[in-house]
Amino acid sequence: DSGVTQTPKHLITATGQRVTLRCSPRSGDLSVYWYQQSLDQGLQFLIQYYNGEERAKGNILERFSAQQFPDLHSELNLSSLELGDSALYFCASSADDNSGRQETQYFGPGTRLLVL
Amino acid sequence: AQSVAQPEDQVNVAEGNPLTVKCTYSVSGNPYLFWYVQYPNRGLQFLLKYITGDNLVKGSYGFEAEFNKSQTSFHLKKPSALVSDSALYFCAVRDVGSGTYKYIFGTGTRLKVLA
Numbered sequence: 020d021s022g023v024t025q026t027p028k029h030l031i032t033a034t035g036q037r038v039t040l041r042c043s044p045r046s047g048d049l050s051v052y053w054y055q056q057s058l059d060q061g062l063q064f065l066i067q068y069y070n071g072e073e074r075a076k077g078n079i080l081e082r083f084s085a086q087q088f089p090d091l092h093s094e095l096n097l098s099s100l101e102l103g104d105s106a107l108y109f110c111a112s113s114a115d116d117n118s119g120r121q122e123t124q125y126f127g128p129g130t131r132l133l134v135l
Numbered sequence: 136a137q138s139v140a141q142p143e144d145q146v147n148v149a150e151g152n153p154l155t156v157k158c159t160y161s162v163s164g165n166p167y168l169f170w171y172v173q174y175p176n177r178g179l180q181f182l183l184k185y186i187t188g189d190n191l192v193k194g195s196y197g198f199e200a201e202f203n204k205s206q207t208s209f210h211l212k213k214p215s216a217l218v219s220d221s222a223l224y225f226c227a228v229r230d231v232g233s234g235t236y237k238y239i240f241g242t243g244t245r246l247k248v249l250a
Contacts, residue, residue, distance in 0.1 A: 021178065021180075052238070061240060061241075061242045061243065062225060062240040062243070064237055064238035064239070075236035075237055075238075109179065111178075111179075123181045123184070124181060125181070126179045126180065126181075127178055
């Protein structure tokens with residue numbers, strides 16, 4: 020158990036809908052990362068938040084957004100869903116500090132999203 | 136453009152033999168390099184990282200990797216493979232030089248250790 024929790028574990032929805040994925044980082048970790056893993060695109064880094072602020076942005080679509088709250092949990096919002104958004108979405112956290120020191124990432128179990 | 140290549144989709148090795156999983160990268164500036172392992176129906180687990188310093192990095196479960204700047208490679212190695220090492224392995228680079236701090240992952244290499 021990595022200490023990172025993600026809810027829900029599974030999500031089935033229809034095209035055009037909007038969903039919210041939730042992540043709780045390990046206790047004390049200030050950084051949260053979101054990733055998408057799909058069969059055709061492999062593992063893609065979406066976005067990183069550090070202590071509530073966006074720190075790095077990857078291949079995140081404009082239909083997707085994320086935020087990190089004062090209690091450090093994070094939510095990934097996916098809107099206008101398409102069939103191709105079906106994937107496994109991982110959250111990870113790390114104890115990065117503001118000096119840029121790169122700490123180990125600990126991954127959650129993922130949320131499997133199926134868009135029908 | 137920044138990229139990571141794992142040239143082998145699958146690597147088969149006999150238990151007890153040494154294993155190598157290859158990774159090459161292309162980024163601007165000095166890279167941060169990582170290896171992760173993914174077991175079936177599980178999230179990724181960190182194995183090791185290279186940020187700076189000694190080119191030979193030792194990680195979890197007996198794995199190690201060697202950073203080779205001239206060949207832009209970061210191959211994962213283990214002296215003696217175990218059947219339980221069978222999993223999907225990802226190499227990743229963090230593009231620090233461009234200032235984006237993006238993570239870029241390879242396509243993954245499936246390691247199969249045969250008893």
